[in-house]
Each structure stands twice: as C-alpha cells, then as structure tokens.
Amino acid sequence: MSTSLFSPLQLGDLHLPNRIVMAPMTRTRAEPDHVPGALMARHYAQRASAGLLIAEATAVAPQTSAFGADPGIYDAAQIAGWRQVVDAVHAAGGRIALQVFHPGRAALPGLNDGVQPVSSTDRAIRLPAGDDRVVAAPRRLALAEIGEVVAQFRRGLENAHSAGFDAVEIHGAHGYLLDQFLRDSVNDRTDAYGGSLENRARLLLAVLDEAIAVFGSGRVGLRISPLVAYNDISDSNPRALVQYVAQEIERRAVAFLDLRHERHDAPEEEALADIARLHYRGVLLRNGGYDHDSGAADLASGRADGIVYGKPFLANPDLVERFRKRAPLAQPDFSLLYTPGPRGYIDYPALEPAVIDEPALA
Template sequence: MTTASDLLFSPYALGPLSLPNRLVMAPMTRSRAEGHVPTELHARYYEQRASAGLIISEATQVSPQGIGYLRTPGIHTDAQAEGWRLVTDAVHRAGGRIFLQLWHVGRASHVSFQPDRQAPVSSSAIAIRKGHAHTAEGPQPYSTPRALETDEIPGVVALFEHGARQAKAAGFDGVEIHAANGYIIDQFLRDGVNRRTDRYGGSIQNRARFLLEITDAVTGVFGADRVGVRVSPTGDYNDMSDSDPKALFGHVAAELSARKLVYLHVVEPISGEPPDAPERVTTLLRERFRGALIVNGGYTLEAAEQALRAGVAELVSFGVPFLANPDLPERLSRRAPLNAPDVATFYSDGPRGYVDYPRLGEAQAASAAR
C-alpha cells in the first residue's frame, strides 16, 4: 500500500524532467549578488541543496528597471548569465534540476534603484503604503510609480522573453514566471492596484492579459513543458488586495492550463481561518489547472503528506526549511531534527548563514565531538 510518506519521497515526472522526490526548494531572496551578478558562492549554495526534487532559484530581475532590493541577481546581461552558468553546472553535476524565477518588482522599488533615478513603473500610479524599501541609505518610503503607457507594455513583455533566452543559455532546466507577492505582474492582475482603463485594466480578462502575454513569450523560448507560474491569490504582501480572488485566479488557472504549462505554484498559507485569514483559493485552482500544482505556505512534513494524499497537489515547496537544511529531503525522510535558521543572516552578504549550515552527518559528528 502506498503511504503519504511514500508519495512525498517518490519520483514524479514533471514534463520532461524526472524528479526523485516531490519536495521543491522554493525561491528565496538571499541578497548575496554583489553588482547583481551570481558567483561561485551561489553555485555552492544551490549545489548543497541539489537533492531537492526541483530547485526554483531566488527571484531574478529581467532588467535594471525591475530591481527593488540590494544585491539581488539579474538575468539581463551576459555577465549575469555566465554567473548563473556556474550555478546550473554545479547543480547538474550534483544530480539536481533547477528553474530560474523571472522577476520584475514594478512599484516595489525606490528611485535609488532605478536607472537615472526615474520613477518605478506599475500598472497604476499608486504607491505601496505599508512598509519600506530597503535601500543602500537604509529604509525609505516606496517611491510613487508611474503607470506604464499602453504602448510600453510590449517592451516589458520582451524583457521577460529576453530573460528566458538568457536563462536557457545559462543552462537552466526551465523558468518560473513570478506573478506573486505584489510584484509587477501581480500589480496588473489585482484590482486593489490596477486602475487602468485600457485593454490591460478593468475586467478580469483584461487584467490577466499582461501575464498571459508574458507566458506566451516565455513558452516560445522554453516550451510550455518547462515553464511554470507562481501566484499568491490571497496574499497581502506589498500592500496587495483583490475584490474577487476566486474569479480572478480561477480564470488565470484555466488560461494557463489551456496553454499546457508544466506547473502552477500557489502561495497560500495553510494556517488561519476566516475572518482572521481570507478564504483559500487553492482548491478551486486545483479544479481549473490540469498540470502539476505546487503548494507553498508553511507546510510541515505531515501537512505536505496530507496535501499529496488528498490530491490537492503533486508537489510541495519549502522555503526556510531548505534555507537552513541543505539536506532537507534526507532529514524529513528520516524524521531527523532540523537546523534552526539564523534569521539575522537571511539577507546579509558573505557565506555566513548561507553555505555553512551543517548536513545531518556533519551535525551529528559535531555533537559527538562535544
């Protein structure tokens, strides 16, 4: 009899890729890319975690206009593609598989990050009111963006297409389009921000148009069986909201399914109940999307097993547990203790808190030596 544990650690065919297990390393910003170029340090970090069924890289901007954080990597120059080649080669040598997450922050930026200190761009000229941009000069209020002109939007779509071409040249197995967490695609999708009156605003079909045009451009580079999309239907990060997330993301899921994308990655916390938390949308997306569904949102081993057993998802992504445990699949399969994450080093520079978390055998040896 197949148990839930057997499912979590069993192989899965994701498009042309054969995954050895169903644990996905979620994309996590780590702010180690000086000059926005990946290095050997990145290669070591990702290689250490190659036992994941699939690695999704940290968010990677497709242009200088898309930068919103210190030391985040890009994929728009040849030097950046060469840096990422160090990563893909290391992961593949270790037997792993890795997708690049394509990213543009839109309004989640500050003029200090923008070329010539221009205003960031978004669907509408509405600034993020909550939180601060973390700049080289310290925390600053988010800059008020300008709304992209209708005739500018194809140029932004082309940035994602170029990023996909660079990712392919860098040796990635595929790409994930970042349409979650209040970044530029999400700013077009959700009506809490999108106040446009052109063909990219108003109706659900119009607000989804930007994502679908980017998806069509990116699948033209990689093929639909090597492209995924990440969404956060009920998330409020970066001051986001929508009046009807079920209708919006149900439409998005159906359209992506029709395009035969290899997966849909849904970020939705599993804890909290209404009215303290919004109604979950994942079940509806499972009905509308025929490809693989990846779920993310604070899953424990037991919750992941339950989701797989119930048919809610085919794969489960883990963030902080993978950050602190390079050998997470082994630890979970053996029910071994997990390393505690060092929160203070999440976004610092250098190797500390990045590539120095011990593997299970190393931790046991250190404990025995004491």
C-alpha cells in the first residue's frame, strides 16, 4: 500500500496518526513577559488533528526577543503557560513539540531594554527593502561565553520537559544563532567554532546533545534551512553542510530532520533532500510550499516521511479533515498575522465545528 498523508508514522518514540505536520509559526500572541496564555492554548488545540504540532520559535534566554510578543521558556511563568497549551492539545487528542531557539543577532535591542544582541560575528544583518526591523551590530561571543549559551539551551530544554511537551525541535535554521554559527556567510570566526564545517557545527551539535540528554533521542528533532536566505545568510557549500549534519544526527539517532526549503520542488532543494535521505535513516520532514497533491506525491515516492505545512494551517484549523475530504481551503488574512488578540488567530472556522475542551478566555 502506498504511503499517503493519512498513513500513520512512527516518529522516534511518537506514534503519529497521520503525516501532516504543522510548522512552527511565530504569531506574536504571547502575554506580557513572553508568557503563553489561554489564547495560544486555544489556537494550538484547534489544530490538534495534525499528526504533530511544532510550536513556534521559543527563546531560551531573557532579553533576546526578536518579535515582541514572542514566547519564552526560561522562567516559571512561561513553563506554566506552556503547560496550559500542552494540556489543551493533549485534551484534544494531539501531540506537540516545542521549537527552542536563540535569535542571536536577530534579537532587536528596542525590544530588549537596549541590550546588544550576540552572534558568531560582529556584523549586523543587512535588511532587504521592505524589512522595517531596527537591527544593531551584534557583539561577537567570546570563546568562554559559548558554554553559557549551551547552558541556556539546556535550561530551556529542561523547562520544556517540565511543561510536558512530547518532543522538542532544535531551531538551526532561518539565520538565528545556531545557524549564524553553522553557515559560513555569517560565521567569520577563527577559533574552534569557525572555519571548518566541523567547527561551525560544533555549537549546534552541542545543543542537540543537550536535547537528547533531556528528552531522549526519540523525542528530538532538528530544523535546518541551507538555502533559505532570511536574516542575510547563506552557505558556500550547502550540499556538504547537509551531508555532514545528516551523518551527525544519524550517529545520534535523532528522531527527525525538518528540512526547510525555500521551495521544495526547486532542483537544488531536491538535491539536498536526496543527500539527507542518503545519509540519515530517521524521519525526514520536508517543508516549503507544499499543497495536498505535491505532499502526497513526495510521500508516495519516498522523498519524504512527513510533510510540514505552514500557511495552510493559518486559516484552516481542520486542515487534516479538509485534505481528507478534498474540501476548499480558506485563505488567511495576512494583515492579521502578527496583530494582538483573537482576530486572524482563533476565529477561522472549521468545516464542522469540533468539540474542544478549550481554555476560557478572560
């Protein structure tokens, strides 16, 4: 029988009822002090029919906000807030992983009491036309400080475990701190964390090892985006990067690799997926512009084990059911993507309203 979007999937220690994964998407709906609240709990519970929800990028350290009302996982109030989210998802029959990250030079001083961001480099992000963020030149992390960064991730991972998450995803993509070390257009270091690919991957792998120590390898995933240029980043040899990372996570028996494509069907992106498949035997999740048919095709051909959907989940909390029925998809209002409150967040209707034990909103 051919593998389909609705085939079950054993993802490490997790049994998923389908292969439709919800992408981590920053929506800036956290409460003050970066605490997840009832609004976020309802949003995720509405989408619990996905095989796996990957919750949005969540900071492991204070004064590192990249978006404003983005969530954290570094204090007790945030743990309690995320526990409310996890409990709501579990009550709706779902499974949820937390994507943990440090934005590095993408942190905005204006959101962090003027604190200068840190990075692998001292060069600021060059913003494209239309990007109105107010960025600053980062402070290059000293060699002696890198251990504290690893410790911040360790504490965040322990907090995620305390909050009850089923798994974690290490965010090594999109030009954030781990990616700033990994890709050579940003990493201009000459110490043990710069130069060779092995050195540039050292911090990423150290954080991955901490995740395995806390959750076990069967509940840990990694996201990379070797060809995605967001946050002014690239790599001179993305094929070698994917091969090395794939070999290292294979050696660690990591549960899944979330390969974030700029466009999944671009020839060079397909080549990277083939390299990942060759060197890594775990679950390969692919993401980047998939619809129902293209996702189904890549599952059937074996070019992916699961498909990660982002934009389709924005306005379709019941995306799994809509795909199953081949029903039309609702279109999101992108003007409400990052605005406060419930509009454009929890008010997109399902085809058939589900009965969900949702947290009450104040």
